[in-house]
Amino acid sequence: MTHGAAWPVAAAILLSGCISTERKGLKEVEYNCPANALEIEVLQKEIKQFESDSGIRIKLNPFSGQDKLYAMMAAGKAPDIFYTNSTMRDRLAAEDRILDLRTVSTGDSLPGRLWPHVIQNGTSVDGGWYSLGNWEFTCGVYYRKDLFSEAGLGAPDSSWTWNDMVSLARKLTRPPGNDGSKGRYGIFIGSHFVEALELMNGAKLPREMLLVSIPAESADLYRRYIALMDEGIMPDLLRIQAMGMQPAQLLQNGKVAMLVESVPNQSLIESMTKPWGVAPLPRFPGKTPAYFRSASGGLSISSSARDPEAAWRALKWIVTVASTYQPTPVLRDVDFAGGWEKRYPQLRGSGFRRVWDLSLEHNGGDPRFFVRFSSWTSGPILERLQPLLDQVWARRIPVDSLIAALPAINRDIRREIGVMSETMKLKPGFRRKIEEAIEEVNDQGPL
Amino acid sequence: MRPAERQGFPLVARLSLRFAGTYAALMILGGLFLIPLLWMLSVSLQDAQSMFALPFRWIPPGRPRWENYSAALSAVPFGRYLLNTSVITASVLGFTLLSCTLVAYGFSRVRFPGRDFLFALCVSTMMLPGQVTMIPLYMAYARLGWVDTYLPLIVPSVFGSPFYIFLLRQFFLTIPREYDEAALLDGAGRLRIYWSIVLPQARPAIATVALFCFIGTWNDFFGPLIYLNSPEKATLTLGLNMLKSQVIGSGSVQWHILMAASVLVMLPNILVFFLAQKQFIRGIKIGGLRG
Numbered sequence: 001m002t003h004g005a006a007w008p009v010a011a012a013i014l015l016s017g018c019i020s021t022e023r024k025g026l027k028e029v030e031y032n033c034p035a036n037a038l039e040i041e042v043l044q045k046e047i048k049q050f051e052s053d054s055g056i057r058i059k060l061n062p063f064s065g066q067d068k069l070y071a072m073m074a075a076g077k078a079p080d081i082f083y084t085n086s087t088m089r090d091r092l093a094a095e096d097r098i099l100d101l102r103t104v105s106t107g108d109s110l111p112g113r114l115w116p117h118v119i120q121n122g123t124s125v126d127g128g129w130y131s132l133g134n135w136e137f138t139c140g141v142y143y144r145k146d147l148f149s150e151a152g153l154g155a156p157d158s159s160w161t162w163n164d165m166v167s168l169a170r171k172l173t174r175p176p177g178n179d180g181s182k183g184r185y186g187i188f189i190g191s192h193f194v195e196a197l198e199l200m201n202g203a204k205l206p207r208e209m210l211l212v213s214i215p216a217e218s219a220d221l222y223r224r225y226i227a228l229m230d231e232g233i234m235p236d237l238l239r240i241q242a243m244g245m246q247p248a249q250l251l252q253n254g255k256v257a258m259l260v261e262s263v264p265n266q267s268l269i270e271s272m273t274k275p276w277g278v279a280p281l282p283r284f285p286g287k288t289p290a291y292f293r294s295a296s297g298g299l300s301i302s303s304s305a306r307d308p309e310a311a312w313r314a315l316k317w318i319v320t321v322a323s324t325y326q327p328t329p330v331l332r333d334v335d336f337a338g339g340w341e342k343r344y345p346q347l348r349g350s351g352f353r354r355v356w357d358l359s360l361e362h363n364g365g366d367p368r369f370f371v372r373f374s375s376w377t378s379g380p381i382l383e384r385l386q387p388l389l390d391q392v393w394a395r396r397i398p399v400d401s402l403i404a405a406l407p408a409i410n411r412d413i414r415r416e417i418g419v420m421s422e423t424m425k426l427k428p429g430f431r432r433k434i435e436e437a438i439e440e441v442n443d444q445g446p447l
Numbered sequence: 448m449r450p451a452e453r454q455g456f457p458l459v460a461r462l463s464l465r466f467a468g469t470y471a472a473l474m475i476l477g478g479l480f481l482i483p484l485l486w487m488l489s490v491s492l493q494d495a496q497s498m499f500a501l502p503f504r505w506i507p508p509g510r511p512r513w514e515n516y517s518a519a520l521s522a523v524p525f526g527r528y529l530l531n532t533s534v535i536t537a538s539v540l541g542f543t544l545l546s547c548t549l550v551a552y553g554f555s556r557v558r559f560p561g562r563d564f565l566f567a568l569c570v571s572t573m574m575l576p577g578q579v580t581m582i583p584l585y586m587a588y589a590r591l592g593w594v595d596t597y598l599p600l601i602v603p604s605v606f607g608s609p610f611y612i613f614l615l616r617q618f619f620l621t622i623p624r625e626y627d628e629a630a631l632l633d634g635a636g637r638l639r640i641y642w643s644i645v646l647p648q649a650r651p652a653i654a655t656v657a658l659f660c661f662i663g664t665w666n667d668f669f670g671p672l673i674y675l676n677s678p679e680k681a682t683l684t685l686g687l688n689m690l691k692s693q694v695i696g697s698g699s700v701q702w703h704i705l706m707a708a709s710v711l712v713m714l715p716n717i718l719v720f721f722l723a724q725k726q727f728i729r730g731i732k733i734g735g736l737r738g
């Protein structure tokens with residue numbers, strides 16, 4: 001391009017960048033989609049069809065993080081549809097910043113198409129439905145089929161137990177050889193999946209807990225987990241963190257033979273070239289299985305949406321039609337496992353469908369670190385609990401020290417929620433529920 | 448004869464040794480700072496698997512994978528983002544240099560009541576963290592209808608930046624006033640003195656400000672993130688973020704593509720630094736030491 005031509009092009013870009021692109025005539029819904037180049041490209045193509053069918057234009061506003069969202073809210077310019085996690089969702093709902101979806105979905109067929117737990121996950125303490133998730137996952141034990149065959153071991157089945165898993169891990173562990181051959185660990189379980197095993201071990205973790213507790217089943221599980229590292233059949237967590245390795249790479253390069261990870265896990269499926277399978281989490285004898293099933297937040301509609309009906313129709317399209325989010329596991333009438341097997345043929349015969357079906361049959365729900373702690377206290381709890389947990393996983397303090405620290409943590413939390421309930425601006429429905437919960441906690445007497 | 452020379456160590460040799468030690472220490476320190484950049488460059492030429500090889504291979508086996516760069520260029524509309532960033536950076540640079548040199552000239556060469564108070568006020572705005580002003584500014588721009596346009600990113604530069612004003616003022620103070628007085632006697636006005644006498648002598652300081660401003664605007668992530676909504680108006684840093692979400696959030700993690708894109712985004716910064724290096728170091732020395 002000559003210098004003469006470059007100036008008008010730059011001027012045109014500057015001018016176009018300085019003019020707002022709002023279009024008249026169409027109903028417009030602004031959607032805060034994830035800032036993902038591929039997702040944006042696919043959505044932009046499909047939105048045109050939705051626009052011509054519905055007369056509603058979806059304007060994409062891709063960004064992640066909450067700074068921009070809060071600035072937009074303060075200016076009364078929040079996107080009509082945006083992602084919320086359980087903690088921020090409850091607070092935004094209590095401040096009347098997001099819409100109760102029941103007000104726009106009355107008479108609609110979509111709520112009937114959803115799994116009941118999906119609506120429950122999006123429901124807040126006042127009984128309002130504030131978010132609709134479009135994704136869920138469970139977790140399982142991925143394993144290298146070739147390493148199992150090499151060791152003469154059969155693949156794990158749905159009824160295998162923790163002890164079976166430990167026994168297999170022992171047989172699969174190889175110390176590094178003197179000839180320079182690399183060693184191998186039997187299993188790797190990231191600390192964020194410990195809670196999934198706590199549920200399997202029978203720990204009762206009710207939703208909306210204001211205070212922190214560690215049931216005996218959880219403590220038992222923590223000890224079993226640490227024993228894996230003590231015995232040398234699982235790599236040290238700190239070492240894995242320091243190496244910055246993706247779990248899928250640990251399995252791919254044979255550093256571990258079994259790996260607990262989310263199911264489905266697109267990154268793992270796409271990067272594994274060695275033969276692999278996936279088994280459900282191991283059971284604990286005498287305990288009812290409760291498989292971890294998590295939703296990573298959901299979509300909410302801003303209460304400042306210019307046209308809530310149009311926003312609901314756009315949200316419905318995003319969840320049920322937009323190909324980038326399909327097949328979605330939140331719909332009852334969708335064969336989610338079949339859809340993924342079609343997309344990734346290597347899933348057929350891998351055990352994926354069995355793991356998925358079990359998580360629906362024995363749904364153990366979300367982890368407490370996301371939703372089981374009340375959204376009002378989860379922040380303060382995690383601030384105090386997480387550093388101690390990290391020390392337990394690093395084997396610097398015993399589990400008993402963690403349990404001994406709980407009364408002090410809960411005393412702090414009580415103080416903090418007292419202050420919060422006095423200072424926070426809340427809708428009456430929320431205030432009443434929170435005060436009831438605080439009273440219930442106080443009735444339990446001094447800690 | 449000096450004592451060192453008496454001991455058989457000529458002064459030149461002692462000084463050379465001392466300089467060699469200093470340079471060696473500086474090179475080691477510089478090398479440490481270079482490691483992340485070299486790692487980025489190395490990964491950008493490897494495949495997805497070999498970057499996790501232990502021990503890390505700085506020079507990958509086989510041929511360098513230049514195709515990572517073409518993959519990075521095609522993964523996002525890189526050309527569009529480059530043009531958007533260039534237009535914003537050029538506008539901000541032009542306005543910043545004009546406004547800051549004018550204001551600094553006023554603070555350093557023109558006597559008027561309240562000048563020092565106004566200068567202190569101007570400099571004190573540096574104390575305000577960006578987070579404090581973010582929401583009020585966003586609300587103001589939203590009310591003006593400027594959100595999702597380049598105006599919130601460009602227009603503030605028309606009103607100067609306290610840090611650059613401070614830097615330039617300190618430099619302008621070092622230029623002898625006799626030049627101004629001679630020009631005044633010859634009939635030159637204030638603007639003529641600013642344009643024909645002060646600016647030509649302040650080239651190192653202006654180059655320094657230009658470099659800081661270029662790098663700051665080119666690499667700015669937060670401003671475009673907050674004020675731009677439409678994907679087609681995104682800048683390179685936002686594009687890089689979208690690419691990051693794409694390669695990490697879904698599919699296999701393609702760090703090599705992300706690093707290739709990062710090298711491409713960083714390249715203009717390095718080029719500009721090397722082009723302006725001489726003036727930049729002079730500007731820092733004079734502005735920093737004599738101020």
